Amino acid sequence: MTGDDKALAMKVAKAWSLWEIRCCTLLPDETFVKNATDDESCWTMARHEAHYMVHDCFLTPNQILANCDKIANIPTVIIHGRYDIVCPFDNAWLLHEKLPKSELIISESAGHASIEPQTKHHLVATTQRMLLI
Numbered sequence: 600m601t602g603d604d605k606a607l608a609m610k611v612a613k614a615w616s617l618w619e620i621r622c623c624t625l626l627p628d629e630t631f632v633k634n635a636t637d638d639e640s641c642w643t644m645a646r647h648e649a650h651y652m653v654h655d656c657f658l659t660p661n662q663i664l665a666n667c668d669k670i671a672n673i674p675t676v677i678i679h680g681r682y683d684i685v686c687p688f689d690n691a692w693l694l695h696e697k698l699p700k701s702e703l704i705i706s707e708s709a710g711h712a713s714i715e716p717q718t719k720h721h722l723v724a725t726t727q728r729m730l731l732i
Contacts, residue, residue, distance in 0.1 A: 609642060612644075613638070613641045623685060624712050625710040664694065668697075672700060674700050678704045680705075680712075680715065691703060704725070
């Protein structure tokens with residue numbers, strides 16, 4: 600995606616984006632795929648993700664978990680799709696274990712995408728609850 604052949608770079612970006620977007624939802628959602636994979640969206644997502652991957656997401660191994668003590672007293676809600684294959688569940692569980700004031704909510708009928716109904720419900724309900732704090 601960084602070479603001189605723009606057409607080839609776009610072909611790679613499109614393939615990357617289609618693969619990832621199709622992995623995001625538990626059930627196939629062609630409307631979601633269509634809306635998230637126009638040329639501009641594919642180009643932006645693939646290039647950003649590739650940039651982060653090339654730079655190890657600008658993190659050292661286990662940097663987030665190793666530094667959880669710095670935010671351990673902040674109430675935290677972790678919402679994670681049970682069938683998320685983009686970010687596996689063990690990541691959410693390990694974070695939850697390191698943050699004693701965290702609450703882990705599992706979207707039982709969801710994958711990775713925040714647009715899935717149960718995950719969207721949990722995100723909205725949690726945000727509304729936080730507004731009352």
